Amino acid sequence: MKIHSLLAVSAAVMFACAAQAQVKIENYKPISNEQILNPADGDWPSWRRTIDNQGYSPLDQVNKKNVKQLDLAWAWSMPVGGLQETAPLVHDGIMFLGMNRSHVQALDATTGDLIWEYTQPLPKFTGGYHDAQANRQRNSLALYEDKVYLTTPDAKLVALEAKTGKKLWEVQVNEWEKGYSFTAGPLVVDGKVFTGTSGCSITGTAGGCYITAHDAETGKELWRLNTIGDPAVDDSWGGLAKENRWGGSPWITGSYDPKRKMLYWGIGMPIPYPSILRGSGDGDALYTSSTLAIDAETGKVKWHYQHMPNDDWDLDSPFERVLVESQIAPSKDEVAYMSKDVEAGKKYDVIASVPGKYGTAFVLDRDTGKLLWARDTVFQNVIKGFTEDGKVITNTDLKAKSIDETVKVCGGRDLGKLWMTAAYSPLTNALYVPVSSSCKELTPKPIELRTGESVGAQASGAVSFAPGEDSVGRVYAVDVKTGKFLWVKKQKPIFSSGVLTTGGGLVFTGDSMREFAAYDQNNGEKLWSIRLNTSIGGFPMTYSVDGKQYIAVVTGPNAQTPPAAILSPELKNVVDSGHSVFVFALDDIKAKNGKK
Numbered sequence: 001m002k003i004h005s006l007l008a009v010s011a012a013v014m015f016a017c018a019a020q021a022q023v024k025i026e027n028y029k030p031i032s033n034e035q036i037l038n039p040a041d042g043d044w045p046s047w048r049r050t051i052d053n054q055g056y057s058p059l060d061q062v063n064k065k066n067v068k069q070l071d072l073a074w075a076w077s078m079p080v081g082g083l084q085e086t087a088p089l090v091h092d093g094i095m096f097l098g099m100n101r102s103h104v105q106a107l108d109a110t111t112g113d114l115i116w117e118y119t120q121p122l123p124k125f126t127g128g129y130h131d132a133q134a135n136r137q138r139n140s141l142a143l144y145e146d147k148v149y150l151t152t153p154d155a156k157l158v159a160l161e162a163k164t165g166k167k168l169w170e171v172q173v174n175e176w177e178k179g180y181s182f183t184a185g186p187l188v189v190d191g192k193v194f195t196g197t198s199g200c201s202i203t204g205t206a207g208g209c210y211i212t213a214h215d216a217e218t219g220k221e222l223w224r225l226n227t228i229g230d231p232a233v234d235d236s237w238g239g240l241a242k243e244n245r246w247g248g249s250p251w252i253t254g255s256y257d258p259k260r261k262m263l264y265w266g267i268g269m270p271i272p273y274p275s276i277l278r279g280s281g282d283g284d285a286l287y288t289s290s291t292l293a294i295d296a297e298t299g300k301v302k303w304h305y306q307h308m309p310n311d312d313w314d315l316d317s318p319f320e321r322v323l324v325e326s327q328i329a330p331s332k333d334e335v336a337y338m339s340k341d342v343e344a345g346k347k348y349d350v351i352a353s354v355p356g357k358y359g360t361a362f363v364l365d366r367d368t369g370k371l372l373w374a375r376d377t378v379f380q381n382v383i384k385g386f387t388e389d390g391k392v393i394t395n396t397d398l399k400a401k402s403i404d405e406t407v408k409v410c411g412g413r414d415l416g417k418l419w420m421t422a423a424y425s426p427l428t429n430a431l432y433v434p435v436s437s438s439c440k441e442l443t444p445k446p447i448e449l450r451t452g453e454s455v456g457a458q459a460s461g462a463v464s465f466a467p468g469e470d471s472v473g474r475v476y477a478v479d480v481k482t483g484k485f486l487w488v489k490k491q492k493p494i495f496s497s498g499v500l501t502t503g504g505g506l507v508f509t510g511d512s513m514r515e516f517a518a519y520d521q522n523n524g525e526k527l528w529s530i531r532l533n534t535s536i537g538g539f540p541m542t543y544s545v546d547g548k549q550y551i552a553v554v555t556g557p558n559a560q561t562p563p564a565a566i567l568s569p570e571l572k573n574v575v576d577s578g579h580s581v582f583v584f585a586l587d588d589i590k591a592k593n594g595k596k
Contacts, residue, residue, distance in 0.1 A: 028094065028162055029092050030145045030146040033191070041057070041058050042544035042545065044057065046187070047087050047253055052324075054424040054426075055498065055539075056424055057543075059544055060503035062502065063502075070518075070551065070585065072584055073550060074583050075582045076580060077579070077580050078556070078579040079103060081556070082100035083558065085539075098185065100135050101119070101122060101137075102152045104120075104141065104150060105117040106165060109583075116164055118160055120167075120170075122152070127450065129202060129453045133183050133199060134181070136559070137153065137185075143162065148161075149186050149216075155175065155182055156172055157195060157219060158171075170219070171214060173195060182195060182198055184198065191217070192214065194212070195214070196249075196252070196253065200227075201247060202452060203451060206244065207245060208226050208229050209248040211294065225301070229242050237270075238279065238282070240278075245285075246272065250267050251268055261297060263292075266317055266318040268317065268318040269314055272458070273313060273442075276400055277444050289309070291304065304369065307360070308383070310394050312399045315411070316356055316357050319354065320421045324350055324352045330483045336385070337385075337386040339372045342372055351363070351364045352424065354422060354431075357417050358383065359380055359416060360377070361374065361376075361476075371390030378474060379410050379437060381408075382411060400444050403445075407442055410438070410467075411466075414438070414563040415472055415560055415563055415564060417433070420497055421498035423501040434474070438466060443459045444457065463566050471492040473492060473495050473564075475489040475499070486523070492570075493564065496558035497509055497538060499540070506518045506527070511536060512571060513531075513571060514531045514532050514536065515530070515536070516536050537554055537555060540553040550584065555578055556577075556580070
């Protein structure tokens with residue numbers, strides 16, 4: 001990077017928010033439903049660009065030949081702190097940033113100049129856990145027609161005018177006083193706004209956790225699905241009454257199939273974590289730790305697949321469901337399970353994901369929920385195997401039998417798969433997954449139920465490397481057809497951001513030691529990297545304006561950095577601040593041909 005560019009932009013990062021005048025967007029074009037279903041190449045209108053959650057952009061001006069010529073175009077200092085899980089959106093040359101504490105900004109996507117900003121008033125939350133939810137809002141925005149939709153920590157859905165940031169309406173979706181919140185943003189398509197509730201681990205939220213649908217024009221609620229209270233799943237909770245059930249949070253944004261008009265949403269773990277305190281016995285505790293296929297018109301569950309029946313360890317399975325079309329021909333030597341019913345040469349519509357913290361990859365048939373293949377990425381000891389028809393066999397030998405018994409769980413808990421999203425590339429038919437590898441000691445812990453606090457009921461002990469490993473950071477490139485690894489990137493720092501794939505054959509992601517890098521999709525070779533001001537967070541993305549491609553990434557503290565530093569003390573030197581947006585581009589558009 002050029003020294004003068006870095007110095008100039010560093011000054012801009014320090015003073016930008018104070019220096020910019022607020023103006024109105026004059027010629028903003030509403031984004032149609034068709035543009036949500038099939039975005040313009042240069043736009044990034046939804047969390048993962050497309051509502052199949054692929055995280056892929058066809059832009060190829062920046063490619064494997066010229067990525068080394070990326071230079072800083074502009075940067076912006078974000079006005080709020082907390083954990084960095086922001087997902088920038090871009091449409092019609094405008095970047096929209098949804099930050100913690102429901103702070104929203106619209107910026108000129110070519111310069112970073114502030115256009116407007118909005119802050120949703122929030123109440124005073126009772127309890128440290130509930131208040132902390134406001135400091136980890138991820139991908140809290142969605143664009144549709146002439147509106148920006150915002151989900152808030154006090155469980156509201158808010159519609160803003162995209163041109164001005166003016167609030168048009170708000171809807172109280174859940175009772176925030178009980179502890180409900182939103183930590184993930186909405187999915188908007190076909191005239192509906194879909195939301196997944198958070199905070200279902202808090203004392204006052206027993207008996208219900210929800211996915212909802214609202215009218216995009218008015219906010220009127222259309223349907224509501226309770227993810228833990230359906231009478232059809234009562235027996236799976238061991239006879240527990242609704243008021244003694246917690247969990248099932250759909251706290252990551254789902255995906256949408258327009259052909260089937262189906263939502264595919266991941267659901268979190270049951271709570272309290274150890275079943276010895278939860279009281280659910282040997283029950284599976286549906287629909288926790290599951291993929292739900294939901295009729296988008298009615299909110300009815302068509303099928304479910306449970307990735308971790310009777311989860312005892314807070315291993316959660318809510319993460320992104322990526323919708324892909326692929327032939328399926330699993331490699332017997334690579335996968336832990338393969339369906340006998342797969343037809344050679346047939347293309348399947350599938351859900352490809354690493355849904356839970358333990359790092360196991362699953363490929364499900366989108367029509368039936370049938371498991372086609374599954375395999376581990378990092379070492380895990382919580383899935384014992386699979387039945388002949390593809391159901392997970394949980395390793396119940398690891399369940400604590402008494403409140404003073406400590407178990408060692410590998411794959412997840414502080415490290416593991418978290419909100420940092422995978423991305424898919426149609427160029428390689430591969431899923432690129434950021435995962436961390438570790439083990440941790442866990443002990444049941446009876447707790448007092450307090451307002452605004454979690455009922456998690458588990459004490460965390462020593463963290464250790466997985467067997468045979470001396471590092472935790474991983475990116476796996478997994479072939480969706482075969483389950484084979486195209487490549488694996490291992491390093492001591494965790495990969496603390498989501499992943500971006502592009503038509504230029506590149507994979508972008510960042511880590512806890514400030515490095516933002518581009519890799520070759522085919523072999524994992526690092527082609528470009530830069531050290532920024534602090535940990536790389538949020539979701540990298542790309543867009544173009546007037547024929548010029550930009551690569552954007554946000555920086556700021558990450559929840560997984562401290563446990564990674566316990567295992568590798570040299571990783572402790574990253575500052576716990578510095579929330580910023582950095583945007584890169586080529587110096588000259590002609591550089592796309594490899595010329596300087």
